[in-house]
Amino acid sequence: MTPLLSASGLSKTFVLHLREGARLPVVAHAAFEVFAGECVALGGPSGAGKSSLLKMVYGNYRTDAGAIRVRDGAETVDVATAEPRRLLRLRATTIGYVSQFLRVIPRVGARDVVAEPLVVDGAAPDEARERAGALLARLNLPERLWSLPPATFSGGEQQRVNIARGLIAHRPLLLMDEPTASLDAANRAVVVELIEEKKRAGVGILGIFHDAEVREAVCDRVIDVTAFQAAA
Template identity: 85%
Template structure:
C-alpha cells in the first residue's frame, strides 16, 4: 500500500491583526489533501488565495488553528501542527526540504559551501560534498569564478540558482518549493524542470507554488485549488 508522505486534514488558519485592534483575517478553513512519493503537486489560485500560507504551515513556519499536517518519516508519522520545535528541526533536517523565494544564508560564506552544507550535515565528507555542490552549480550555469564568493553579492537570478542547488542537493523525501523559477531565464528554468523530474523519479514528493504555467505543466501531476479552502474561511 502506497502510504502518503504528506497528509493535510481539516487545517484552518486565521491571522490576528494586532495593529488593527485585533481584527481577524481568515486565510483557509478545512484544508485537506495528500501527497504520495514521486508526485509533484502545485498549489493553485490567484494571489492572496493562501498558497504561501499553506506551504508555510506544512513547513511549520506558521502554526495552525485547527487540523493536522502529518509527515511520514520512515516508520513514524509526525504531526507538524503539534510537534515541538526540536522535533520540527529534526524533521526538517532529515525528511522535509524547502526551496524558498529568497536565499537566507550566513554572510561571508561562499556559494560552494552554502550549497554543500546540507550534505555535510548528513555526514558526507566535505570533499565529496563540495564536489557534488560544484557539479550542481555548474549544471545551473553559475560561473565557477563565483563559487568562492558570498551569494549576497550575486544578482537575484544567481542567488536563486544557489538557493535551488542548496535545496536539491541532499535527498529529502518531501520537498517544498515556493516559485523556484521566478528569477530564472529560459535555459535555467529548463534545468530546474529536469532536476525536479529526477527528484520525482527518485521517489521524492514535491509540493510547490509554480506561477510559471509552462514549468507547472511540465512538472506537476495535479493542481490543488487553494481558493476552495479560502471560500470556507
Template identity: 85%
Template sequence: MNELTSEPMNRSLLGPILSVSGVAKTFVLHLREGARLPVVNGAGFELFAGECVALGGPSGAGKSSLLKMVYGNYRVDAGAILVRDGAETVDVARTSPRRLIRLREDTMGYVSQFLRVIPRVGALDVVAEPLIGDGVPCEEATARAGELLARLNLPERLWSLPPATFSGGEQQRVNIARGLIAHRPLLLMDEPTASLDAANRQVVVGLIEEKKRAGVAILGIFHDTEVREAVCDRVIDVTDFAQAA
C-alpha cells in the same frame, strides 16, 4: 549514491508522505485592533512519493501560507499536518520545536523564494552544507555542490563568493542547488523559477523530474505555466479552502 538517481519508493505500500486534514488558519492583526484575517479553513489533501503537486489559485488565496504551515513556519488553528518520517508519523501542527528541527534535517526540504544564508560564506560552501550535515565527507560534498552549480550555469568564478553579492537570478540558482542537493523525501518549493531565464528554468524542470523519479514527493507553488505543466501531476485549488475560511 547520488540521490537524484536513486530508486523511487513504492507509494502504494507506504501510503502518503504528507497528509493534510481539516487545517484552518486565521491571522490576528494586533496593530489593527485585533482584526481577524481568515486564510484557509478545512484544507485537506495527500501527497505521495514520486509526484509533484502544485498549489493553485490567485495571489492572496493562501498558497504561500499553506506551504509555510506544512513546513511549520506558521502554526495552525485546527487540523493535522502529518509527515511520514521513516517508521514514524509526525504532526507538524502539534509537534515540539525540537522534533520539527529534526524533521527538517531528515525529511523535509524547502526552496523558498529568497536565499537566506550566513553572510560571508561562499556559494560552494552554502550548497555543500546540507550534505556535510548528512555526514558526507567534505571533499565529496564540495564536488557534488560544484557539479550542481555548474549544471545550473553559475560561473565557477562566483563559487567562492558570498551569494549576497549576486544578482537575483544567481542567488536563486544557489538557493535551488542548496535545496535539491541532499535527499529529503518531502520537498516544498515556493516559486523556484521566478527569477530564472528560460534556459535555467529548463534545468530546474530536469532536476525536479529527477527528484520525482527518485521517489521524492514535491509540493510547490509554480506561477510559471510552462514549468507547472511540465512537472506537476495535479493542481490543488487553494481557493476552495479560502472560500470556506
C-alpha cells in the same frame, strides 16, 4: 499506498495586533495529500493562501486547527502539534524547502552554502564541495562566483544557489515556493530536469509554480486553494 504528506482540516487566521486585533482569515478546512514520486501544485490567485499552506506544512506557521501528518520512516509526525526539536529533526531528515529568498550566513561562499546540507548529513567536506560545484555548474553559475558570498549576486544567481542548496541532499518530501520566478528559459529547463529526477527518485513535491509552462511540465496534479477559502 500511504501518502508522504496528509493534511486535513487545516485552518489559519492571522490576528493583526497593530490593527486593534482585526482578524484576517486565510484558509479553512484545507485537505490534501502528496505521494512519493509525484509533484503537486498549489494553485489559485495571489492571496488565496498558497504560501501560507506551504509554510504550515514546513512548520513556519502554526495552524489554528487541523493536522499535517508527514511520514518519517516508520513513524508519522503531525507538524501541527510537533515539539520544536521534533520539527527540527523532521526538517533535517525528511522535509526539504526551496523558498523564494536565500537566507544564509554572510561572507560564506556559494559553494559552501550549497554543500552545507551534505556535510550536515555526514558527507566528507571535500566530497560535499565537489557535488555542490557540479550542481552549480549544471545551473550555469560561473565558477568564478563559487567562492563569493551569494549576497553579492543578482536575483537570478541567488535563486540558483537557493535551488542547488535545496536539492543537493535527499529529502523524501520537498516543498518549493516559486523556484523558477527569477530564472531565464535555459535555467528554468535545468530546474525542470532536476525536479523530474527527484520524482524518479521517489521524492514527493508540493509547490507553488506560477510559471504555467513549468507547472505543466512537472506537476501531476493541481490543488485549487480557492476551495479552502475562509469566510471573512
